[in-house]
Amino acid sequence: QVQVVESGGGLVQAGGSLRLSCAASGRTLRNAAMGWFRQAPGKTREFVSAIRWNGDMTYYADSVKGRFTISRDNAENTVYLQMSSLKPEDTAVYYCAAQAVDRIAIRTAGAYDVWGQGTQVTVSS
Numbered sequence: 001q002v003q004v005v006e007s008g009g010g011l012v013q014a015g016g017s018l019r020l021s022c023a024a025s026g027r028t029l030r031n032a033a034m035g036w037f038r039q040a041p042g043k044t045r046e047f048v049s050a051i052r053w054n055g056d057m058t059y060y061a062d063s064v065k066g067r068f069t070i071s072r073d074n075a076e077n078t079v080y081l082q083m084s085s086l087k088p089e090d091t092a093v094y095y096c097a098a099q100a101v102d103r104i105a106i107r108t109a110g111a112y113d114v115w116g117q118g119t120q121v122t123v124s125s
Contacts, residue, residue: 002026002114004034006096009119012086018121020081022096024114032099033106034072034079035059038092038121045095047107049081059106064090086123093118 008020022034035050049070050059058070069082079096097112105111 002098002100004096004098004114004116006094006116006119009094009121011122011124014086014088014123014125016086016123017082017084018086020083020094020096020119020121022079022081022116024077024079024098033102034096034098035106035112036070036079036081037095037097037109038090039095039118040089040092043092045109047109048094050106051079052106053102061107083121086121088123088125090121091123092121094121 003026004022004024006020006022012018033050033052036048037045038048039045047061048064049068051070051072055072067085072079095118096116098114100113103111
């Protein structure tokens with residue numbers, strides 16, 4: 001059974017940077033798209049970014065485009081989310097998710113089969 005575990009969250013000042021990591025175990029995810037979602041208090045979970053299995057296709061929410069970069073290391077079964085120029089509105093629990101099979105849909109939570117427990121990112125003003 002596949003599991004994904006996020007790490008790298010924390011407290012940072014506005015304008016700062018953080019790098020989140022998502023490590024997959026249990027089965028190779030080389031052929032699966034992986035994504036990041038976030039959920040702020042009182043809000044619904046929202047798409048942040050995703051990457052296809054070969055890394056050639058990446059996707060971003062408009063709110064993070066130009067500030068966040070997603071990448072993956074298939075040899076290490078790990079996906080990264082480099083977050084820069086962070087804003088207080090980026091504060092949320094960030095979740096890593098993986099598709100068990102390749103799907104066209106990539107921006108919706110329902111397209112993912114495996115979820116991590118989340119890591120808190122707090123950006124102070």
